Amino acid sequence: MTDDIIIRGKGITKKFGDFTAVDNIDVEVRRGEIFGFLGPNGAGKTTTIRIMTTLIPPTSGEIEIEGHTVKGLDDPVKEKVGIIQQHIALDNDVSVRENIRYHAILHRIPRKEAKERMDRLINMMGLEPYLDRMAINLSGGWKRRVAIVNALIHDPSILVMDEPTAGLDTQSRHMLWKLIRELNSHGTTVFVTTHYMDEAEELCDRIAIIDHGKIIAQGTPEELCRELGSFAVEYVTEGSDKQYRYFHERSEALQFRDSLPEGAQVTTRNTNLEDVFLELTGRENTQAVQEVEYRI
Numbered sequence: 541m542t543d544d545i546i547i548r549g550k551g552i553t554k555k556f557g558d559f560t561a562v563d564n565i566d567v568e569v570r571r572g573e574i575f576g577f578l579g580p581n582g583a584g585k586t587t588t589i590r591i592m593t594t595l596i597p598p599t600s601g602e603i604e605i606e607g608h609t610v611k612g613l614d615d616p617v618k619e620k621v622g623i624i625q626q627h628i629a630l631d632n633d634v635s636v637r638e639n640i641r642y643h644a645i646l647h648r649i650p651r652k653e654a655k656e657r658m659d660r661l662i663n664m665m666g667l668e669p670y671l672d673r674m675a676i677n678l679s680g681g682w683k684r685r686v687a688i689v690n691a692l693i694h695d696p697s698i699l700v701m702d703e704p705t706a707g708l709d710t711q712s713r714h715m716l717w718k719l720i721r722e723l724n725s726h727g728t729t730v731f732v733t734t735h736y737m738d739e740a741e742e743l744c745d746r747i748a749i750i751d752h753g754k755i756i757a758q759g760t761p762e763e764l765c766r767e768l769g770s771f772a773v774e775y776v777t778e779g780s781d782k783q784y785r786y787f788h789e790r791s792e793a794l795q796f797r798d799s800l801p802e803g804a805q806v807t808t809r810n811t812n813l814e815d816v817f818l819e820l821t822g823r824e825n826t827q828a829v830q831e832v833e834y835r836i
């Protein structure tokens with residue numbers, strides 16, 4: 541069974557001064573899956589990702605990648621991972637082609653192999669018309685595509701994406717989902733964070749929800765919905781805000797609906813991941829206001 545776990549984080553903790561951003565969490569990503577990491581702003585997702593991809597060291601805890609315990613930030617096992625960070629950093633003053641070439645050189649990929657991979661990835665991302673443009677002149681969505689090529693150029697077995705679809709238009713989001721699925725079907729394990737619950741529901745085989753640095757739920761989207769109760773009743777009674785109740789049995793949901801006062805506006809529906817997320821992390825999570833500043 542151990543072989544099935546491609547990244548394992550054990551007891552990961554990260555403190556910044558007195559503040560604990562990630563608090564003793566265990567994460568297991570299985571080979572071949574699309575794993576979603578969800579949480580409100582400031583919950584600790586990016587910090588966890590940076591630790592699990594060996595970009596920053598944990599304060600305590602251990603990371604295993606492909607069964608190998610990571611020893612320090614220069615551990616060669618990091619070659620197994622490709623990462624697309626939340627804030628994409630391209631070399632703005634050179635062309636797209638040079639950006640990609642630079643990554644191939646950074647990973648010391650032999651020239652012929654690099655050329656083959658570049659051609660394949662560029663074609664896959666539809667980047668041919670943009671190769672001679674300066675990276676600075678690309679829109680956010682196209683920059684992201686270049687970042688994806690860069691992250692995949694060394695043929696990693698795990699692709700880690702921190703909010704890959706943030707700020708993208710609907711078409712680009714769907715295109716990216718398709719691409720993620722395609723990469724995954726060719727064997728790449730994907731670890732992805734997102735704020736879009738529909739995206740997580742659509743893409744992810746399993747999900748972990750993190751809040752205030754702690755993992756508060758893990759499972760398939762279906763399991764998480766089932767745990768809360770698969771049947772949701774959403775209702776507004778006079779003078780009240782929208783309220784939600786969840787039931788394991790349809791009959792209980794209908795019974796509750798029928799017991800509401802006359803004139804109440806009621807919707808009975810299936811529970812979705814957004815319900816699970818909001819119920820677990822709070823419908824008014826105020827942690828969101830924190831400005832995140834990266835100093836590492």
Ligand SMILES: Nc1ncnc2c1ncn2[C@@H]1O[C@H](COP(=O)(O)OP(=O)(O)OP(=O)(O)O)[C@@H](O)[C@H]1O
Pocket residue numbers: 556561579580581582583584585586587588626830831832833834835836
């Ligand atoms: N280098 C740092 N120095 C100090 N505090 C930090 C640093 N990096 C992150 N933090 C703090 O750790 C907490 C978790 O931040 P993190 O970026 O991991 O959250 P996140 O879940 O990725 O949030 P978002 O959804 O906004 O991207 C935040 O309170 C943030 O301000």
Ligand SMILES: [Mg+2]
Pocket residue numbers: 585586587626702
């Ligand atoms: Mg983040």
